[in-house]
Amino acid sequence: MMTTRNFLVPDATFFIEMAAFIAVLAVMSRYVVPRIRNAMAERQNSIVAALAAAEAAEARTEDAEAEAARIRADARRDARAITDQARAVRDHLIAEGRTAGVEEYRWLAGRAGRELQRRSDLSSRRFRQQARTAAITAAQAYLGTDVDVASLSRLVDERLDGGDGNRASPAGKAAPSISPHVPAMVP
Amino acid sequence: MSALKAVSIQADIAIATLAVGVLVVTLGLLARPGSRPATPRGIRLLWEMSIDVADRAAADLPDEVRGRVTATAVTLFWFVAAANWLHLIPGSPLPAPTSDINLTLALALTAMGVVHLTGIQVRGPRGYWRHYLSPWWLAPVKIAEEAIKPMTLALRLFGMVFASALMLLLIGEILPTPAAVVPHVLWSLFDVFIGAIQAFIFALLTILYFQAVLPSSGGGLTRPPRPIPSR
Numbered sequence: 480m481m482t483t484r485n486f487l488v489p490d491a492t493f494f495i496e497m498a499a500f501i502a503v504l505a506v507m508s509r510y511v512v513p514r515i516r517n518a519m520a521e522r523q524n525s526i527v528a529a530l531a532a533a534e535a536a537e538a539r540t541e542d543a544e545a546e547a548a549r550i551r552a553d554a555r556r557d558a559r560a561i562t563d564q565a566r567a568v569r570d571h572l573i574a575e576g577r578t579a580g581v582e583e584y585r586w587l588a589g590r591a592g593r594e595l596q597r598r599s600d601l602s603s604r605r606f607r608q609q610a611r612t613a614a615i616t617a618a619q620a621y622l623g624t625d626v627d628v629a630s631l632s633r634l635v636d637e638r639l640d641g642g643d644g645n646r647a648s649p650a651g652k653a654a655p656s657i658s659p660h661v662p663a664m665v666p
Numbered sequence: 667m668s669a670l671k672a673v674s675i676q677a678d679i680a681i682a683t684l685a686v687g688v689l690v691v692t693l694g695l696l697a698r699p700g701s702r703p704a705t706p707r708g709i710r711l712l713w714e715m716s717i718d719v720a721d722r723a724a725a726d727l728p729d730e731v732r733g734r735v736t737a738t739a740v741t742l743f744w745f746v747a748a749a750n751w752l753h754l755i756p757g758s759p760l761p762a763p764t765s766d767i768n769l770t771l772a773l774a775l776t777a778m779g780v781v782h783l784t785g786i787q788v789r790g791p792r793g794y795w796r797h798y799l800s801p802w803w804l805a806p807v808k809i810a811e812e813a814i815k816p817m818t819l820a821l822r823l824f825g826m827v828f829a830s831a832l833m834l835l836l837i838g839e840i841l842p843t844p845a846a847v848v849p850h851v852l853w854s855l856f857d858v859f860i861g862a863i864q865a866f867i868f869a870l871l872t873i874l875y876f877q878a879v880l881p882s883s884g885g886g887l888t889r890p891p892r893p894i895p896s897r
Binding site for chain 1: 673674675676679680683684687690691694695697698699710713714717718721733734736737738740741745763766767768769771772773775776780828
């Protein structure tokens with residue numbers, strides 16, 4: 480006689496399956512799940528630590544950027560001060576150079592004027608001397624006798640100092656002084 | 667002689683259960699972190715996901731028992747899921763052991779046994795029994811509930827998997843072979859989904875039963891936010 484089993488009623492297989500599951504549960508609870516949980520916790524801790532380190536690094540970066548901005552602002556301010564100072568020095572040097580140049584120009588112009596005057600006087604003296612000598616020689620040759628040298632020389636000087644003498648001899652006229660024109664030429 | 671006949675063992679169910687046990691333990695041991703890289707991949711990723719979900723669900727339980735609760739729930743989940751899916755492997759000669767009342771009842775009773783033992787360990791025997799007596803007039807209901815819990819756990823799982831296996835059998839019996847292929851494949855895919863859902867429900871209910879007998883450390887089913895530093 481064949482008996483049919485009621486599928487809602489457990490049989491002895493129940494004990495085998497309970498023993499099997501308890502064994503599996505024991506192995507999993509002891510050797511598998513705790514290790515995986517520990518690994519997960521370690522990884523989470525390392526991630527949290529890495530995030531904290533990243534946050535600290537970000538804070539340091541922000542501090543460094545603020546410090547860099549401050550240094551840039553200081554550098555700009557210093558550069559501006561140096562530029563202003565250099566500009567003032569430049570203006571001062573230009574003014575100084577201009578003053579020195581004007582003074583040197585005046586000195587050179589004065590020296591040139593004096594030199595011109597000296598040479599003009601020298602030429603005038605030579606011309607007078609030559610004129611006197613020529614007049615005396617011509618007078619002696621014309622008269623055939625000695626002439627009063629002093630009188631003739633005075634006469635020649637008077638003629639040279641007069642209007643005709645000036646046209647006849649440019650050297651006889653006193654060289655114009657350039658000194659009055661010098662200030663007009665100064666920039 | 668009649669006593670020996672009463673000790674009947676269903677060999678295919680027992681072998682299927684042992685196969686599931688070996689499979690789960692093997693996969694668990696393979697998923698253990700060893701000299702592998704820290705980034706989880708493959709089977710280990712699945713294990714870590716399941717452990718994380720169980721940990722979150724058990725977040726308000728005392729720390730000293732949370733590991734045990736998580737281990738029990740995760741083991742139940744993978745064991746039940748593997749048992750549900752066993753008969754879906756193409757060419758598998760083994761039936762789904764959860765389509766037999768023996769395994770589902772064994773799982774439920776074992777789970778409830780762990781729950782009660784943990785409750786007694788945490789609360790102490792006197793404190794554990796005292797919570798059934800507050801208020802005293804509800805004690806019969808609470809005790810009956812404790813008896814009903816494993817029955818509901820076992821019968822829910824057994825009913826779903828048994829019905830699913832029965833559906834596959836009916837599809838094969840009613841429809842001719844060529845016409846039965848598509849419904850068979852579709853129902854098998856649906857069975858994979860149902861098997862995972864049933865395993866999840868079994869594990870989640872076990873965690874809830876743990877929470878019913880253990881003192882709460884605050885919070886709820888969801889874990890409080892992790893202490894990730896603000897950026």
